Amino acid sequence: MAIDGLIILDNTGRAIAQSGFHSFPPAYPLLHIDALNSALASSPRQIDVDPVIYVQGSKLDSPSACCHVRRGELRYLCPVSGDVVDPLYAFAFLQTFVDILHEYFGHLSAETLKDNFDIVYQLLEETLDSGGHPLTTSPNALRDIVLPPTLLHKVLSVAGVSGLASTSANSHPFASPIPWRKIGVRYNNNEIFFDVVETLEAIVNKNGQPAVSTVWGRVDSNCKLSGTPDLLLTFSNAQSLVDCSLHPCVRLQRWARDKVLSFVPPDGKFKLMDYRFAPATASAISQTSVPFILRTGVTVDERGGSIDLTLSSRLTTRTMENVYVELYLGEGATGANCLASHNASWTFNPRTQTLVWELKTVVPSANYTFRGSFTSTAENPRPSRAFRIRFEIPQHNFSAMRIEQLKLTGEVYKPYKGMRGTSFGNVEWRW
Known part of the structure; x- marks a missing residue:
């Protein structure tokens, strides 16, 4: 399966930016924009519109699909034609591209993208190749190819502000053998922080007993470590974490065997893992109590x-x-x-x-x-x-997960580590 391209619409349904669509007729992206706008106009609520819309092509034998998501006031479209191997393929790319835009611009709006047209189009070219396959999606690798839209980082680096990362002057795109980490990163204070964010989703019957309760969590990290550190992170209660989705830097075999995270971290902020918390109980169906x-x-x-x-x-x-x-x-x-x-x-x-x-x-x-x-x-x-x-x-986690140990090899310094927990809840309480 390949993605035909990407289109960004403002809150009025007009295109702000889009891929080249070199292999398709000029009307191809317009068909998908019109199909989505028509579906939104005919639906009483926008949330009722299906995330995948069937689009009849200009020829009867060439239908396609429009995969779309809304983030803030913007809407992102991925036209897809041909055989679909994984329906979530296009949505995973859309979310990745939105995360990249957040890395570059912070708050996203139509005005922000219009003021940075050159950077947006460079990102479109670098993240999706001509064949419709994701190319470079690591923010650390992209920053070496597409410069961020601010000179503040360079000014502070020259000024020698404490704690600010500085890269080697000889670095160039793809110079690092590790795609997600630059070479020559240096910090005055070597530290790494972990944010554990968990969300309880539950349905409680009219007797006050949970019919269904599930805890979904993620571990966000902010790495400010010099050089190329190799970390070994051990969590308490790790055996209760299932359905895990790990960052590409994590060594999967080590996690599957020992339930520890062995990885060379990216520089800066990144999501280390997603998981579902399954309490270890004698019951076949374990439930997390509503607080x-x-x-x-x-x-x-x-x-x-x-x-x-x-x-x-x-x-x-x-x-x-x-x-x-x-x-x-x-x-x-x-x-x-x-x-x-x-x-x-x-x-x-x-x-x-x-x-x-x-x-x-x-x-x-x-x-x-x-x-x-x-x-x-x-x-x-x-x-x-x-x-x-x-x-x-x-300052609370339903899973009671804590850092037991953090070992660093490959560098001579001892890092400072910190961990913070936050829990959210979304409960349906029937009466």
Whole structure:
């Protein structure tokens, strides 16, 4: 399978930049842009549009597919024709290209890309070859080929700012035998940091028991090490990490055999691994407990109803932050009148007909209440049968994963290491 090219659209559906499409007629990319815009215009909600759209070509025997994703205010398209071996091939490339743009420009907008047309087109040429196969996608290798759009790095390097990496003056593209790491990297302070971010996705039945609960995690790293260090990283609880997706720098055989990460890290920020946490229990179906209790009382009357909620935390030492409890009130909902304890806030969005209860913090051993009523033009309102709860827990991991040991070989210095954990949650609580 090959990718025919890549197209970037703004929020009005107009093309900002696109690949050359040298092997296709000039109308080929326009057919995919029109197909996507037509699908978005005919759908009541943009999220209802399929991520893969069938596109009838100018000839009846040449159909193709338009794979598209939205990131921020921009939309990215990959036209694909011919046999498809892996449906996720195009989407993996799209996400990789978006990550590359973030590395170069930070916040992405139509104005940012228009101001840096030359760099965007250079990245298009370097990341996708003429045959439609991904070419160079490592940010460290790309920076040697396509210069970032700022001279700040060079100015600070000349000024000798402490802690800033500087590369050898004799370095040139593809000079390093390791694709993801430059040669001659030097730091005044040698340190590496790891961010473990985990997300709990769960469905809780009306009895308060988890029907399904899954923890997805990732380990992000920021490497500021000189030379070419070879690291051996050992995590606690590593046997409970399954369905792992590892950065190309990780030696797969060592991970499969010993559950340790042996790798030569890229320079700067990168994602080391993705994983799913599977608690080691005697039960065949192991579940991760939801860190709060929600007592629900919803009554539906004619043209309205009432809501009575009580939320409390199961945690003993950690504080939950940015807790949002959402309920879709159904078609015809016109308003709500509610009262929340602890000076919490609530809002009703008439466009989405959703009632949201927002708590900045939820501390252990405290109960938070929410009571109110809502009105509807429907004679028999039909609110959603489940609440959607989103939350954040700083300095906490559901997997309790910690760094046990970090060994460095190939260099003579001793690095400083740091690790930080953050947990998020997205829970459907049925009533």
